[in-house]
Amino acid sequence: MSDEEKNKALVRRLIEEVDNRGNLDVADELLAPNFVDHDVFPQEDAGIQGYKRAVTEQRASSSDLNFNIGSGTVDQEEYEGVPPTGVRITIENITINRVVEGKIVEERTVSDTSPLWEQRMEQERIERACRAGAQGSSRHPASLAPQGGA
16 A cells, blocks of 8 residues: 555544544544644644544534535534524535654644535524514514525
């Protein structure tokens, strides 16, 4: 197996074992002691423990969170104060991992979270319409519900 194939297998295992199954002990095996996640807020731990905490929080926010190489989907329960709507959303990520001597030493991720925020704005629009309906508006809030999902 070439180094490139080994590196791909390493990253795939991180996604399958840690991100999807929540087996946090595998992170200790796959991430280098000096691992840095470049996509955390300045006050957050960018190392292995911070990565594990982020995985735990993501998994707690959605019971069927699933990352796929190429694409992924999640049914939102609640994420960062965003209430669930029952609409399935897809958030696309591009993640680059740097591997040195068989360990992941760095990770950078760019995410298109617009589906999450579009869902939140739609929910807020419905809530405003419901409040307006309670104050005598003639529009029925049920007619404002989303008709499908991403």
